[in-house]
Amino acid sequence: MAQHAQTDLAAFAQPYQAKEGDALKRFPHAFLAFAAAACLSLTCSGCWDYRGxxxxxxxxxxxxxxxxxxxxxxxxxxxxxxxxxxxxxxxxxxxxxxxxxxxxxxxxxxxxxxxxxxxxxxxxxxxxxxxxxxxxxxxxxxxxxxxxxxxxxxxxxxxxxxxxxxxxxxxxxxxxxxxxxxxxxxxxxxxxxxxxxxxxxxxxxxxxxxxxxxxxxxxxxxxxxxxxxxxxxxxxxxxxxxxxxxREEQMQEYLLLVESLSGGGFVLREPGEASEESVITIAIRQSKPSLKYEYGGSGLTYTIEIEVVASAVEFNTEAFKIYRNTENDLQKLEKRLEESISASLENMISEYLEDCGGEKDPPDIFGFADAIYYKDPELWESVRDHWPELFRNARFDVSCRLIINDTGLIKRH
Incomplete structure (x- = not known):
């Protein structure tokens, strides 16, 4: 009985003895792998192309x-x-x-x-x-x-x-x-x-x-x-x-058309109550243009909307007579500025195309072609070859939404 138990115990321990022997045999290989990795890491410890x-x-x-x-x-x-x-x-x-x-x-x-x-x-x-x-x-x-x-x-x-x-x-x-x-x-x-x-x-x-x-x-x-x-x-x-x-005098309108701004100014000039001119200066706090287009049998039409948040920073005497800083006057001023900016931007595009002298291939520096390229690649491929003609004859509808959030006297948030 005791002999039988010893035999079973030896059989039970044999796999573990074999595993222990295998581990001892594998130890030199593991050590060599670790040593190789350590040596390799020494060559990767910094910028290889460093220069003083x-x-x-x-x-x-x-x-x-x-x-x-x-x-x-x-x-x-x-x-x-x-x-x-x-x-x-x-x-x-x-x-x-x-x-x-x-x-x-x-x-x-x-x-x-x-x-x-x-x-x-x-x-x-x-x-x-x-x-x-x-x-x-x-x-x-x-x-x-x-x-x-x-x-x-x-x-x-x-x-x-x-x-x-x-x-x-x-x-x-x-x-x-x-x-x-x-x-x-x-x-x-x-x-x-x-x-x-x-x-x-x-x-x-x-x-x-x-x-x-x-x-x-x-x-x-x-x-x-x-x-x-x-x-x-x-x-x-x-x-x-x-x-x-x-031209330098076209830059303000151009930038309002093509990108968001967080600075700069705009001057509104109009007839005053007397012979003197009414002059108001606003500071642009934030502006953002959005661009949409339609293409059909009547040609290409771009709709551009400019959102502007501004502060009124300067009124001359005649301007103050017209806009006396009441709430109604403020809304009237915002409306007048929206009309003036919209007209100014439309005129800028027209003048730019005229300055190109009726060129066969006027440069599109406004991103109008890119708007089609990104939104409708198939349409762009179909109009690419006659794009210059489309650009010259396109219709541009520009509108402006403006809020004056600070006049220095009335603050609206």
Whole structure:
């Protein structure tokens, strides 16, 4: 009986003894795998392409012009690291030429002992003559393919004869010109100002869609003597080709039509009770456009509605006689502003098409084609070939809904 029990106990323990032996046999393999993983992790502990600041030539911005021999002239505004106290300039302008943009970048790299770094580059300025000769797509494509260039790079058109002259450091000025231009662009966003910007990836997307057209900001000197940089309206494109310009006085209406705003102003002028003119200024706190379209036998009709929340910030004497800050006067003023803004926006579209001089192919910088492209791709494919004619002959109905929530005397929430 005891012998039988011992036999059963040995049989019962045998599988566990076998498992223990297998574990001991597998231990060297597990240890080797752990050691290999530990060694591999040592090679993945940081950035594989890390460079110190002393190994980089930092590019703040750059310009592209047509070289004298017909190639490309590349001009880099680099952050100056000079230890010479007599050198007050914050930047230096370095130039090179090449048959292609990539060739010019390579050639300029041979002028430095360290790497040319575009990771902090804010702006690119293109000369008008280069864009007219090569087209915009040929200038944008190599930039987007370069992993070292940010896809939110802002592209501007030079209002001067060349692009590089805008980046030449001025005497006794210690500013980074490209950063200054970018700050002007950033400050202009969301308010009714003189320009609007597009970033590299947005430009490439618009060119690739081949629906609505581009409008890029123009930068120039305020005058030949002072040479202060100013933003001056928009250069318009048809496809990748320069087509014209949007006048500065058209910018306010254009921006109200194409995007939401949270700043800027609007002036209402009308006859007063006496011979003096009534003038009221409102500050735009918030505006939002909405766009609808109908396409049928009568052609293409766009319905645009602008919602505006504003504050009345200035009344002259004649205006105060008409609108005395009562509730009824406030409603009357809102109605008058709605009519004035609607008429102003419709006139802007008409004047823009007239300024195109009856062109066969006027640039659509308003996004009207994109509205069809995104909502009804099949319809867009059917009208794509005769879109310019549709755009020229389209009907535009613009309306405005405006609320004044603050007059300084009466507050309505």
């Amino acid at each position: 600041l002393n190994q980089l030539t930092i590019v703040a911005g750059f310009a592209l012009d047509e070289a004298p021999d017909g190639g490309y002239l590349l001009s880099l505004e680099i952050i100056s690291a000079s230890s010479d106290e007599s050198d007050a300039s914050a930047t230096k302008l370095i130039q090179s030429e090449g048959e292609t943009i990539a060739d010019a970048v390579y050639n300029i790299g041979t002028q430095f002992y360290n790497n040319v770094y575009f990771g902090n580059t804010d702006v690119l300025i293109l000369s008008r003559s280069l864009v007219e000769k090569n087209g915009l797509y040929n200038l944008v494509d190599p930039l987007l393919r370069d992993n070292g260039i940010r896809d939110n790079l802002v592209i501007l058109i030079s209002g001067e004869q060349t692009a590089y002259e805008l980046l030449i450091p001025q005497e006794n000025e210690n500013t980074v010109i490209s950063f200054d231009i970018n700050n002007k662009i950033l400050n202009s966003k969301k308010s009714v100002t003189v320009t609007r910007s597009k970033e590299l990836y947005e430009i490439y997307g618009i060119l690739s869609r081949q629906a609505s057209d581009l409008a890029l900001p123009v930068v120039r000197f305020n005058n030949p003597d002072e040479k202060k940089l100013v933003l001056d309206g928009l250069a318009t494109f048809r496809g990748e080709r320069l087509a014209g310009a949007l």
